[in-house]
Amino acid sequence: MHLVNSMAYVGQQPWHGLGNQLAPKQPIEVWAKQAGMDWQIESADVCFISGNAGSTLGSIHAFPEQKVLYRSDTKAPLSVVSSRYQVVQPRAILEFYRDLTEIGGFELETAGVLKDGKKLWALARTGQSVSLKGKDTVNGYLLLATACDGTLATTAQFTSVRVVCNNTLQIALGDSAGAVKVPHRSQFDAQAVKRQLGIAISSWDGFMARMKALSECRVNDTAAEAFFRRVLTYQTGASQPVAATNDSAIKAVQALYAGKGMGATLASASGTAWGLVNSVSEYCDHHRRARSDDHRRDAAWFGAGADIKQRAWDEAMRLVA
Known part of the structure; x- marks a missing residue:
């Protein structure tokens, strides 16, 4: 069963081929209805x-x-x-973008409901973009999501989307995680979150410079294999941690890197550190085993998949340091 119960989008059909297509520049009210977010x-x-069971x-x-x-x-x-839990309403997720789209030049692209309404999200394009080596376009987005089942604080985070394959990467630079999290113990203050994010929006330039550096960094086969082993080796067991390597994942990622991946043969990615990062992000976003496409997307944005992608980015940064 698809857990994207309802969703709306502008432009190209999104990753799973579902959802209601909207014309550009629709008001928030239309988004709420078409994305299945017009409820409280x-x-x-x-x-x-x-008391007693049975008839009484x-x-x-x-x-x-x-x-x-x-x-x-x-x-x-x-x-x-x-009883102390602070609810964030579906409408508040869309309202967050109202002034950003009307004044800030942002454009809502997708919004929707996961798991019957337990998780709500919207993704808007910031207008920032880069083309690596002229052909490999990466656009900047702002993702806002919340959950009412305790699995996710209300999270606003800058995310990049590589156009050729829809791979997503959280934009994290230095100490700034590129994300603001509001736990459900606190009231969600949209303006305060935007003020905090205002500092992070300038991080796109630094992120762009790092992507360019990765696309210029040549990597041989030995270094590529070592990279994948570092990223896909993890600790198991709490009391006595043991390093376990996910061999099937390494095999899958190597195949993506060697040319099977979307955009793997572009000059920016073929035999480069940027190619290494994208083979891992494509694996997490599109191929990693999951109960459904939507569980995979959830993990790729907020869970284990997001952690693996962050490890890949950190390891790639060491290659260009």
Whole structure:
């Protein structure tokens, strides 16, 4: 089952071929309807029934320390959270972009709902772009996502998307992670988040310079294999960590790097450190084993896939240092 229950997009059809296509420059209200985000998250006390089972119904009691979150339209339950949990409404995710699109030159490209509404996200193009060696275009985006099942703080992060293959990389430079996270214990203050992100938007220039350096950095086969082993070797076991290598992943990534990957034969990627990074990011975004395409996308943006891509970026930075 596809867990992108509903989604809207502008321009090219997105990664999984689903969603409602919109004409450019649509108002937020249209996005909310077409992306399946035109409902509210409601809450109610957790209740339980005490007393005898069977024919006699016991008495109903509330447990005020917890609340159930549910959808206003279908009444479907979303999660059980503490009474201190601060909800971020689906509409707030889209409203976040209103002034950015009207004044800041951003353009909403995709937005939608995952896992029946437990996770909500929107992705807007910032207008920043670079073409490596004239042919390999990478665009800058801002991703805003939240979850109401406790799996994700409300997260705003700058992300790059390589056009030829839709590979995504979080833009992280030095101490600035390129992301702002607001835990659900705190009220989500959109303007405060934008002020914090304002510092990070200037990081595109530095990120661009690093991408160019990677595309100029030649790598031989031995160095490439060593790179993949470093990135895809991880620790298992908590008390006595053991290094485990994911051999099937290494094989898959090497094949992508050797020419099977989308854009692998471009001058910017063939035999370069940029090619190494993109073979790992393509593997995480499009090929890594997952229950569904949407679980893979979730992991590639926020979970294990994102961690692997970050390791690949860090290792590649050592090659050009």
